[in-house]
Amino acid sequence: MRLPDTVVSYLQDEFLSETRPFCLLIDRKYRPVDSWGDGGWCGLASIVPAADVREQMPFLVGIPIDAKQRLEFLEMPAGCVVNMHLLPDNDQCYVILLDASADHAAIQARQQSVNELRLMQSRQHRLIGRQRELISDLVEAKSELDHHRREAERISENKSRFIAMMSHEFRTPLASIINYAELAREAGSDSNHIQKSIETISRSARHLTSLVEAVLDDASLDAGEVELLECDFEIHALLSDMAAMMAPMAAEKGLSFATFVDPDMPKLIHADEVRLRQILINLLGNAVKFTHEGGVKLTATHNQGRLVVTVSDSGPGISIEDQERVFRAFERGGNRGETGAGLGLTITLRLVELMGGEVSLDSMPGEGCTVSVHLPVVASDDTTSPTVQVLPTPSDDTIASKALSILICDDDEDMIALIEHYLHRSGYGLITSANSSEAIEKVLKYDPDLVLMDCNVPGVGGVVAANVLRERGYTRPIVALTASKLSEKQKLAFTHFFRKPAPMQELLTVIKRLTH
Amino acid sequence: MIPLTSKVCVVGDFAVGKTSVIERFVTNQFSEKYLSTVGVKIDTKEIDFPERGVAHKLVIWDVAGSDKFGATEFAYLRGASGYMYVADGTRPATLIAVEQLHRQITDKFGPVPSVLLVNKRDLVADWEVSDSRFDKLASKFPRAYRTSAKTGDDVDRAFTRIAELVIDDELRGA
Numbered sequence: 154m155r156l157p158d159t160v161v162s163y164l165q166d167e168f169l170s171e172t173r174p175f176c177l178l179i180d181r182k183y184r185p186v187d188s189w190g191d192g193g194w195c196g197l198a199s200i201v202p203a204a205d206v207r208e209q210m211p212f213l214v215g216i217p218i219d220a221k222q223r224l225e226f227l228e229m230p231a232g233c234v235v236n237m238h239l240l241p242d243n244d245q246c247y248v249i250l251l252d253a254s255a256d257h258a259a260i261q262a263r264q265q266s267v268n269e270l271r272l273m274q275s276r277q278h279r280l281i282g283r284q285r286e287l288i289s290d291l292v293e294a295k296s297e298l299d300h301h302r303r304e305a306e307r308i309s310e311n312k313s314r315f316i317a318m319m320s321h322e323f324r325t326p327l328a329s330i331i332n333y334a335e336l337a338r339e340a341g342s343d344s345n346h347i348q349k350s351i352e353t354i355s356r357s358a359r360h361l362t363s364l365v366e367a368v369l370d371d372a373s374l375d376a377g378e379v380e381l382l383e384c385d386f387e388i389h390a391l392l393s394d395m396a397a398m399m400a401p402m403a404a405e406k407g408l409s410f411a412t413f414v415d416p417d418m419p420k421l422i423h424a425d426e427v428r429l430r431q432i433l434i435n436l437l438g439n440a441v442k443f444t445h446e447g448g449v450k451l452t453a454t455h456n457q458g459r460l461v462v463t464v465s466d467s468g469p470g471i472s473i474e475d476q477e478r479v480f481r482a483f484e485r486g487g488n489r490g491e492t493g494a495g496l497g498l499t500i501t502l503r504l505v506e507l508m509g510g511e512v513s514l515d516s517m518p519g520e521g522c523t524v525s526v527h528l529p530v531v532a533s534d535d536t537t538s539p540t541v542q543v544l545p546t547p548s549d550d551t552i553a554s555k556a557l558s559i560l561i562c563d564d565d566e567d568m569i570a571l572i573e574h575y576l577h578r579s580g581y582g583l584i585t586s587a588n589s590s591e592a593i594e595k596v597l598k599y600d601p602d603l604v605l606m607d608c609n610v611p612g613v614g615g616v617v618a619a620n621v622l623r624e625r626g627y628t629r630p631i632v633a634l635t636a637s638k639l640s641e642k643q644k645l646a647f648t649h650f651f652r653k654p655a656p657m658q659e660l661l662t663v664i665k666r667l668t669h
Numbered sequence: 670m671i672p673l674t675s676k677v678c679v680v681g682d683f684a685v686g687k688t689s690v691i692e693r694f695v696t697n698q699f700s701e702k703y704l705s706t707v708g709v710k711i712d713t714k715e716i717d718f719p720e721r722g723v724a725h726k727l728v729i730w731d732v733a734g735s736d737k738f739g740a741t742e743f744a745y746l747r748g749a750s751g752y753m754y755v756a757d758g759t760r761p762a763t764l765i766a767v768e769q770l771h772r773q774i775t776d777k778f779g780p781v782p783s784v785l786l787v788n789k790r791d792l793v794a795d796w797e798v799s800d801s802r803f804d805k806l807a808s809k810f811p812r813a814y815r816t817s818a819k820t821g822d823d824v825d826r827a828f829t830r831i832a833e834l835v836i837d838d839e840l841r842g843a
Contacts, residue, residue: 211728215747227708230711257708
């Protein structure tokens, strides 16, 4: 059906007014041949004759004109938007430009909304991703904080228990020392009273020392500073030592003491002897301490690379509720009447874990207690006797057999007086100094046969002083006598190292050995 | 100097900053406002290469953003002497779009001089393209730049480089 001419004419007028066609005929070299319509609306009011139209119509650059084609929505530099039609005709081509600004504006508005929405979604996804990351970070941080909080609570609990223990356990021997010292100073005290006071003071001081040692051991384990020193040693000798040490203590309380050692127990085992001894002393000491009737039994077996040491007693036993508490620092289960730091089992447990083993406890109230330590311990194939350090007998080997001088550097007057007393008695000449810098000068001036050096003293400090002396040519022994804990590197500055309180007999023996 | 006129098409996903880098290059201006391009926007700018004796007029076709081209877009690209592929460094998906467009165009028109622009480098806090990701994509193009239409960083260099590559290509063809 053909449209009526009136309609065709109407549509033609509408199309022409809306699209404002501009038509240009060009040859194969892009030169204008003819044109129709007004190109002013698209910046082509006048076409330069015989010139390349691509100068005025750069959008034709690269466009082949030998094929019919239509390119929609070309936005010109001038701002107008055209639909371009290329219509080849023999060797020429019609370039028809139609105004598409109205359609372009409508589509652009729609496209703008769509793109903005997509951008918003993209940002939203990114934000959700970041939110997830933040939540994950928060959860991790919270978990870390919880861990630190629990650790802080544990430390705080330990501190509270420590203070509670200190207030009782430390005060008691301290009070005893102070009171008996006062008593000994009282006018009219006879020698028997003085002797008894001294014995009590000495006993209380030893007790205090053991408390301090326990607290320091616990702190070292807490800080991860304890290192195992493994060597081959005779397990039978260690168990015999334990029996020799504990049997008299048990006998004093009217308790029996028995030791059973597996006949297949190897002669030599490879482990940290000092720490194993410490574990056994703690377990046996506790068993003897808390048992009032019956006895204590020590059993040791070795099977498939595991050493099992069991300490059983017929004491009051430990309730299920208390069994966990006794392994916590400064706790003593239900036995509140007994003395001690409440660290024995804590240290034992930590040492056993450090050695790769486990501790088990089997007890019921009124039925005694059995503590077993399981340690991975290999039997040593080495059949040679372990190295045993032989020290000279103190009584003979403490007296100087020639004229010797010793310089003591310590800022504690009482300590200097005490050491002076012992060294004088052993026949040594003494030079004293309370300052390590001054001590260096005195050593270099008087060249003593040995230097006894505290580490935490005024001046450059004992370790630096020892190093300076070595650098300045002093070659004789320098012995550390200090309450400080020294690193292995710091110890290298010294010929020998003593931790206060040092046994005087041993100190004198070492001094003689180093100077003779 | 010898005049040379070349058509260069700028392609990439929507809102990666194609129009902005062209505006920065042609008029040295930048607008924060986003205006989506419909169809194609045509601009021109001449770069002189005195050492080569060439005055190179670039006819720049800013093609509407898309991650995949159809017949309409391919009609715009016909006769292009070079391509500038633009991605947005804050939207990793636009790098995938560039890879896809590069594959489509190369399949359709063969190897044509091109450069890669990973744009919006000024948005440091939102940047999500790692160096290794950038390097991996960059290896597919003769040259690649991290650009900022906002600050102008490396925009001129990228256009100058595509102009040089087109000259080299034209000379080889001649």
